[in-house]
Amino acid sequence: MIRVLVVDDQPVVARAHRVFIDRVPGFTTIDVAHDGKAAIARVVAGGIDLVMLDLSMPGMHGLEVARAIQGLPDAPDVMIVTAARDLESVRAAVRYGAVHYLIKPFTFAMLRAKLDHYASYRAAAAGRRDVTDQGEIDAALAALRDPGGAVLPKGMSPETLSSVRAALVAAPEGLTAAQTAEVVGASRVTVRRYLEHLTVTGGCEREPVYGGAGRPELRYRLRTERS
Incomplete structure (x- = not known):
């Protein structure tokens, strides 16, 4: 034990x-x-x-x-x-x-x-x-290291997660799912799933973006605070 x-x-x-x-x-x-x-x-x-x-x-x-x-x-x-x-x-x-x-x-x-x-x-x-x-x-x-990286939900790949994270690193002001999808080269639905995963696991934070008609979009930004 x-x-x-x-x-x-x-x-x-x-x-x-x-x-x-x-x-x-x-x-x-x-x-x-x-x-x-x-x-x-x-x-x-x-x-x-x-x-x-x-x-x-x-x-x-x-x-x-x-x-x-x-x-x-x-x-x-x-x-x-x-x-x-x-x-x-x-x-x-x-x-x-x-x-x-x-x-x-x-x-x-x-x-x-x-x-x-x-x-x-x-x-x-x-x-x-x-x-x-x-x-x-x-x-x-x-034996200390997981060659596959962190445990991901079913259907998510480490490669796509790395691409989404890299897009956020390059945009400290934050990105919407649509903007991230354009950078990564994937669908907005797919990218939103990765962004939500990062939010749930504490990798980024989200905030509504107002300005147009209809529901506001969400902007995702990497968390940087120390604690």
């Missing part, structure tokens, strides 16, 4: 994460901490394999917590779970040893995929023996 410490300053969010984790076979939430100092103290007490760590917390930022945990003897692994989506935070998290970086909000399926890959990695890298060759190391590290 992989023992998890949930660290989030919002009690409601921490409880929700605990429920999700405890639904994944092979994982159990050992404890919950609501600030960085409490998290470090709980890790020092022992019995933790994985820390599910938020970044934006009062007093001590999550990246400081990750760095402090990394310096402890027999340190547990860290998975960042945050609303912060800036690449600077992603690079820092990797620098401080994070095995995964999951953006809020997320679905149970998305979290389960990350945890399942982490469990595969732990199984592949278990023990204190020497590896047989480079291939064994490559296989263990590959």
